Amino acid sequence: MAILVTGGAGYIGSHTCVALLEAGYRVIIADNLCRGSAKAIKRIECITGKKPAFYCLDVTDAAAVDGLFAANKIDSVLHFAGFKAVGESVAKPLLYYYNNVVGTMVLAGACQKYGVQHFVYSSSATVYGPNKVPFREDMLLLPAANPYGETKAISERILTDAAKANKGWSVVLLRYFNPLGAHESGLLGEDPAGVPSNLMPYITQVAAGKRERLYIFGGDYNTPDGTGVRDYIHVMDLAAGHVRALEKTKSSPGVHIYNLGSGVGYSVLELVRTFEQVTGIAIPYEITGRRPGDIDICYADPGKAYRELGWKAGKTLAEMCRDAWRWQQANPEGYATAE
Numbered sequence: 359m360a361i362l363v364t365g366g367a368g369y370i371g372s373h374t375c376v377a378l379l380e381a382g383y384r385v386i387i388a389d390n391l392c393r394g395s396a397k398a399i400k401r402i403e404c405i406t407g408k409k410p411a412f413y414c415l416d417v418t419d420a421a422a423v424d425g426l427f428a429a430n431k432i433d434s435v436l437h438f439a440g441f442k443a444v445g446e447s448v449a450k451p452l453l454y455y456y457n458n459v460v461g462t463m464v465l466a467g468a469c470q471k472y473g474v475q476h477f478v479y480s481s482s483a484t485v486y487g488p489n490k491v492p493f494r495e496d497m498l499l500l501p502a503a504n505p506y507g508e509t510k511a512i513s514e515r516i517l518t519d520a521a522k523a524n525k526g527w528s529v530v531l532l533r534y535f536n537p538l539g540a541h542e543s544g545l546l547g548e549d550p551a552g553v554p555s556n557l558m559p560y561i562t563q564v565a566a567g568k569r570e571r572l573y574i575f576g577g578d579y580n581t582p583d584g585t586g587v588r589d590y591i592h593v594m595d596l597a598a599g600h601v602r603a604l605e606k607t608k609s610s611p612g613v614h615i616y617n618l619g620s621g622v623g624y625s626v627l628e629l630v631r632t633f634e635q636v637t638g639i640a641i642p643y644e645i646t647g648r649r650p651g652d653i654d655i656c657y658a659d660p661g662k663a664y665r666e667l668g669w670k671a672g673k674t675l676a677e678m679c680r681d682a683w684r685w686q687q688a689n690p691e692g693y694a695t696a697e
């Protein structure tokens with residue numbers, strides 16, 4: 359029996375493959391490589407000494423997905439494949455709705471047809487919208503400020519309804535806060551195409567001299583230093599959370615929602631200062647206007663994941679900075695640098 363990991367060549371998916379293989383699971387990766395890299399798959403094998411099976415396919419391609427399910431005994435699906443750039447989702451909403459929502463439906467349909475009952479979905483704290491912190495799983499969700507966030511909320515609803523209609527299904531919806539860092543080997547990390555839209559890849563590119571300065575989006579938020587506050591979580595902690603979630607699906611039918619965050623909020627300036635301390639490199643920055651759709655403050659109540667999964671984030675902000683910087687130094691052009 360194997361675990362199907364869609365988007366396993368991407369940032370969070372690749373790190374989770376390492377955690378799954380190290381926990382003894384057999385892994386099949388499905389990825390169309392439009393954002394992920396085949397080199398990430400080779401490096402998963404380098405780290406673990408185990409080779410995941412790989413299907414180069416698009417999860418919106420129902421015939422290809424059907425073929426994969428027909429050819430393999432799949433026990434569970436971990437669905438990471440999706441687009442995640444907020445700004446791009448505003449410019450190309452149809453692309454985002456199609457890719458993220460249809461992908462979820464095709465996979466859920468294949469699970470129904472082939473009797474696969476365990477499904478773990480990569481959701482996001484963005485579904486909370488501008489709620490009151492700390493965000494709790496039982497909060498009423500507010501509309502997301504962008505199509506990307508909507509695709510996550512819609513996919514959550516689709517999977518919730520599918521679980522209600524299919525006796526024995528267990529669906530875990532994981533609401534990620536802000537993943538940072540890289541595998542400590544420096545072999546896996548975040549490889550954004552073009553100009554990074556997320557904070558840490560931008561900082562590491564400034565540190566590497568690829569960009570002149572960091573632009574901090576807003577210095578007038580209702581936060582202690584005026585810059586936005588987020589709940590940063592090391593990507594390997596996040597990966598470990600998926601292994602726990604997978605174990606949960608084996609014992610508990612129904613729908614389970616968990617925040618995967620640390621429960622602590624840091625401002626943009628605190629993150630910059632920590633990065634500077636860890637690396638000894640100054641990060642020039644300029645405070646500019648707010649980015650549309652950003653909220654002032656976002657952090658998790660992570661208590662439910664601890665109580666029910668026995669999981670909590672263990673790595674510090676300094677470790678996230680250290681590992682992100684190690685990855686950047688070893689791979690100045692991301693996976694394009696790799697052999």
Ligand code: UD1
Pocket residue numbers: 442443444482483484504507536555556557558560572573574575576585586587588626649651652653
């Ligand atoms: C966003 C999405 C989140 C998604 C994540 C990964 C929303 C509200 N958030 O998180 O759902 O999972 O991206 O793609 O939709 N910042 C700067 N300068 C930069 C970049 C960022 O100041 O160059 C600031 C932002 O204003 C924010 C913080 O850094 O306060 C973190 O930003 P970012 O890394 O882009 O993540 P989020 O916007 O929190």
